[in-house]
Amino acid sequence: MDFNPSEFVLILFTVIFSITVHEFAHAWMANLLGDDTAARMGRLTLNPLPLMQAHLDTFVVLPILGALQGYGLGMASTPVTLTRVHRRWKMWQANALISAAGPVSNLLIAVLCAALLGPVPRMISGLDLEIAQHSRKLILVLLHTNITLFLFNLLPVPPLDGFQVLFSLLPRGFDAIRQFMEEYRFILFIAVFVLGGRLIGPLAYTVTRFLVSALA
Numbered sequence: 001m002d003f004n005p006s007e008f009v010l011i012l013f014t015v016i017f018s019i020t021v022h023e024f025a026h027a028w029m030a031n032l033l034g035d036d037t038a039a040r041m042g043r044l045t046l047n048p049l050p051l052m053q054a055h056l057d058t059f060v061v062l063p064i065l066g067a068l069q070g071y072g073l074g075m076a077s078t079p080v081t082l083t084r085v086h087r088r089w090k091m092w093q094a095n096a097l098i099s100a101a102g103p104v105s106n107l108l109i110a111v112l113c114a115a116l117l118g119p120v121p122r123m124i125s126g127l128d129l130e131i132a133q134h135s136r137k138l139i140l141v142l143l144h145t146n147i148t149l150f151l152f153n154l155l156p157v158p159p160l161d162g163f164q165v166l167f168s169l170l171p172r173g174f175d176a177i178r179q180f181m182e183e184y185r186f187i188l189f190i191a192v193f194v195l196g197g198r199l200i201g202p203l204a205y206t207v208t209r210f211l212v213s214a215l216a
Contacts (some may be wrong), residue, residue, distance in 0.1 A: 010138065014145040018106060020048040022149065025105035026078035029098045034086035037079045077159065078102075092168045099164035106150040113143035114211035143211065148204040157192050158185035 024046050027038035038044050078098075085094040117139050125132035154162040158181055167178045181188060 010141055011145065014138075014142045015149075016048055018109065018142070018146050018149055020046055021105050021109060022102040022153075023078050025101040026080070026098055029101035030078065030080050030085075030094075033089055033094050033097065035081050035084040035094070035098075037081045037084060041079055043078060096165050096168035099161040099168065102161050103150045103153045106146040106153070110143050110146040110150065110208075110211060111215065113139050113146070114215035117143065117212060117215075140208075140212075144204060144208045147207050147211070148200055151200050151204055151207070152192075155192055157188045158182050159189065160192075 024044065027044040030037065031039050031044055042050055080095075080098055082091045082094055085091065089097075117136065120139065121132040121136040124135055153160050156162045156166045163181070167174060170178075
């Protein structure tokens with residue numbers, strides 16, 4: 001596959017934007033439930049710079065590798081202190097809600113993009129056809145990137161959100177499995193990231209086409 005600088009920049013931009021919103025959603029939900037850890041660290045923000053400084057490896061390097069391969073993957077981590085949540089919430093409930101907030105934000109962005117994919121380029125086309133075409137491409141890439149991140153983060157592998165949600169809901173009898181997976185989290189995550197494009201890619205395209213046909 002030939003390297004396309006414009007495609008690379010476009011995917012990288014959409015991934016960084018989408019992960020920033022994703023992590024903001026985690027911080028926002030945690031703060032809503034009473035844990036202000038992220039807020040006190042300046043992480044309750046849509047500014048990507050704090051995330052870049054804290055997670056140069058996963059917030060910058062992984063999106064670059066993903067963009068080079070033609071798909072958007074990457075991650076960061078929002079600091080959470082579950083013991084600080086309001087007492088009306090059990091810690092497993094708070095953990096599930098905070099973990100789910102990130103993927104849900106990506107899904108909401110994807111749905112919004114699908115809804116805007118038709119009207120926005122049509123409105124712009126009356127002024128400039130080329131800009132309208134670029135806007136449609138940007139919205140479409142942003143849609144697909146967020147569906148990819150949504151599906152990727154649902155995988156039940158540490159440190160992804162799907163792992164936290166799943167094991168927050170499972171009974172204590174599964175703690176041994178959780179500990180085993182956390183012990184080998186680096187190997188599991190690398191395997192998932194390497195295979196992510198092949199496994200998540202086709203499903204992400206299918207979901208993207210469905211949203212476009214249903215909402216655009």
